[in-house]
Amino acid sequence: MRKLFVPLLVLVAAMFVAAPFLIANAPYEATMGLIQKIFYFHVPSWMAMYTAIGVCGVASLVYLFKGIRAADCYAVAGAEVAVVFGLMGLVTGPLWGRIAWGVWWQWDVRLTTALLLELIFIAYLLVRAYGGPGSEKLAAATAIFGTATAPFVYKSVDIWRTVHPKTSVVPMLTRTAPGMAPPFALSAIAFILLCVLLLTVRVHLAIRQRALDDLYLAYED
Amino acid sequence: MFLKTALLVLRKDFAIELKSLEVLTTTLFFALSCVLIFAFAFVKDGQAPEDAAAGILWIAIAFSGTLAIGRTFERERYGETLRALLLAPAPRPALYVGKLLGMLALLGIAELLLVPLIAFLFQAPLFSRPLLLAALLAGGTIGFAAVGTLFAAMLVRARSRDVLLPILLYPITIPVIIAGVRGTAALLASPPDEPTATMWIGILMAFDVVFVTLALWTFEPLMTE
Numbered sequence: 001m002r003k004l005f006v007p008l009l010v011l012v013a014a015m016f017v018a019a020p021f022l023i024a025n026a027p028y029e030a031t032m033g034l035i036q037k038i039f040y041f042h043v044p045s046w047m048a049m050y051t052a053i054g055v056c057g058v059a060s061l062v063y064l065f066k067g068i069r070a071a072d073c074y075a076v077a078g079a080e081v082a083v084v085f086g087l088m089g090l091v092t093g094p095l096w097g098r099i100a101w102g103v104w105w106q107w108d109v110r111l112t113t114a115l116l117l118e119l120i121f122i123a124y125l126l127v128r129a130y131g132g133p134g135s136e137k138l139a140a141a142t143a144i145f146g147t148a149t150a151p152f153v154y155k156s157v158d159i160w161r162t163v164h165p166k167t168s169v170v171p172m173l174t175r176t177a178p179g180m181a182p183p184f185a186l187s188a189i190a191f192i193l194l195c196v197l198l199l200t201v202r203v204h205l206a207i208r209q210r211a212l213d214d215l216y217l218a219y220e221d
Numbered sequence: 222m223f224l225k226t227a228l229l230v231l232r233k234d235f236a237i238e239l240k241s242l243e244v245l246t247t248t249l250f251f252a253l254s255c256v257l258i259f260a261f262a263f264v265k266d267g268q269a270p271e272d273a274a275a276g277i278l279w280i281a282i283a284f285s286g287t288l289a290i291g292r293t294f295e296r297e298r299y300g301e302t303l304r305a306l307l308l309a310p311a312p313r314p315a316l317y318v319g320k321l322l323g324m325l326a327l328l329g330i331a332e333l334l335l336v337p338l339i340a341f342l343f344q345a346p347l348f349s350r351p352l353l354l355a356a357l358l359a360g361g362t363i364g365f366a367a368v369g370t371l372f373a374a375m376l377v378r379a380r381s382r383d384v385l386l387p388i389l390l391y392p393i394t395i396p397v398i399i400a401g402v403r404g405t406a407a408l409l410a411s412p413p414d415e416p417t418a419t420m421w422i423g424i425l426m427a428f429d430v431v432f433v434t435l436a437l438w439t440f441e442p443l444m445t446e
Contacts, residue, residue: 064442112399119392126388132380137443138389141375144439145368145393148431152396 008197015190022183029177035099038092040183043170044191045088046114050150051195052082053121057147060140072136073210075143077202079124081195086118101163110164113153120146223318226311230319231326234293238327244292245327252285252331256339274345275405279398281335282328282358283365283391289327290369291386293320298377307444317370317440324366332358350408353418357408360425361401364432365394371436375443397432400425 019040029036056078063071093111094104105111124146127139157166174181238244256277263273297303306316336354340347347354372389376382404421407414 064439113396116392116395123388123392127379127385130381131385134378135380138372138375138379138385141371141439141443142389142393144435145432148435149393149396 005197005200008193012190012193012197015186015193019183019187019190022186026183027177027179029180032100035096038096040187041191042089042092042096043184044188045085045092047188048191048195049082049085049089049117050154051192052078052085052199053117053147053150054078055199056082056121056124056143057150060143060147064137064140064144069210070207072140073203073206074199075140076128076206077199079121079128079139079143080202081198082121083118083125084198085191085195086114086121090115090118106163108162108164109156109160110153110162113149113156117146117150117153120149223312223315226309226315227318227322230306230316231322234320234323235326237296238323244289245330247292248285248289248327248331249334251288252281252335253338255281255284256335256342260342269343271409272406274339274343274347275402275409277343278335278339278347278405279361279402281339282332282362282401283394283398285331286324286328286362286365286369287387287390289331290324290366290373290390291383293324293370294373294377303377313441313444314437317374317436320374321366321370321436324370325362328362328366332362345409346411346413347405347409350413350415350418353413353415353422354405354408356422357401357404357418357425360422360429361397364397364425364428365390367429367432367436368394371440371443374440397425397428400428 023037023040026037026040028034056075059071059074059078062068063075093114097106098104120142124139124142127135127142131138154167156162157164158168169176170184173184259273259277259280260269263269263277294303297306307313309316336347336358339345369386369390373386376386376389379385400421404418404425407417407421
């Protein structure tokens with residue numbers, strides 16, 4: 001990963017530079033017009049959040065059941081990155097909703113559960129920050145429960161009648177709006193790559209922090 | 222062996238509780254205060270909005286439940302008996318099940334008081350479909366207590382545990398509370414909306430299965446030092 005990091009960073013930067021041009025040239029959606037273009041950032045940021053949640057959940061399971069300490073570094077990185085991308089989704093969503101629905105926020109199942117998912121991972125960070133020694137395991141359990149809730153959040157729009165667009169919009173894009181598919185794919189890949197890069201940096205930092213803590217402990221003994 | 226251990230833990234907790242009735246009385250009193258506070262928040266011109274009773278019932282259960290769940294393990298910590306309990310040559314998940322059963326019994330008693338009280342205070346037709354209401358209450362309580370018992374057990378060793386329990390418990394269990402509130406609200410409609418209530422009961426069951434399985438599965442590694 002270390003060798004790939006700089007080339008990937010350049011690639012992601014190039015993608016983020018190119019994305020606005022592609023998005024600007026994409027066809028306008030008939031009813032929503034300009035505001036619809038926020039989807040090119042809104043949906044990918046949630047995709048990146050689910051990626052980070054997946055990393056956090058799997059790493060927490062490995063840490064809890066196998067006791068591998070390095071897995072905990074991946075878990076904390078996953079949770080932090082998930083919170084960042086979740087915040088992006090929660091900011092871009094209301095910006096669109098203000099125009100499309102006329103209100104910033106609807107107490108709709110999808111919005112409520114998405115907010116909850118964000119809260120669960122903020123709770124994860126709070127536990128780590130204030131739980132004192134041994135809170136890593138507690139946090140791991142929080143992450144496992146949070147990861148178990150994530151599929152419910154994702155599927156909620158298909159189960160209930162909500163005002164939020166359904167999950168089928170994205171896979172159907174190539175057929176319903178072929179002009180929108182390429183910029184969307186570019187944004188999605190760029191966001192997920194960015195998520196992976198952020199995770200790598202954060203894991204690296206967490207491993208360094210752990211090594212430093214161990215050195216302190218060894219010195220005090 | 223498994224069931225026997227669980228029942229022994231339950232009996233132990235019952236014996237302690239019966240002596241002082243501390244958790245039961247404080248929980249009931251707190252639930253009552255919750256109802257009163259939310260009544261002030263919602264009632265207008267002497268009348269509460271139609272759906273308010275469902276929300277108040279579940280808020281009272283969730284808030285007083287948090288208090289009770291925190292107390293059950295606080296007692297173990299105070300007596301420094303948790304380590305002894307964990308050292309016992311018994312399957313760890315059985316200890317969890319024992320604690321969970323105790324919690325369910327306690328919350329069940331609280332609900333027996335809360336439901337008639339709310340029906341009386343808000344003129345809510347809560348007893349029009351008693352079986353469906355019982356299923357909703359059971360499903361919601363199991364989901365809430367399953368997560369609560371697990372986190373309270375883990376928090377025994379953590380710093381600032383009083384603050385962290387609600388912080389962890391609410392975001393994770395809010396789906397359960399939402400299902401409970403919406404299901405109960407469907408029962409309060411006139412005529413009672415049975416299909417909607419049944420759908421929410423199904424969702425509650427799904428959450429219960431996920432939460433209880435996860436809790437039983439993670440209790441062992443979580444409680445190992």
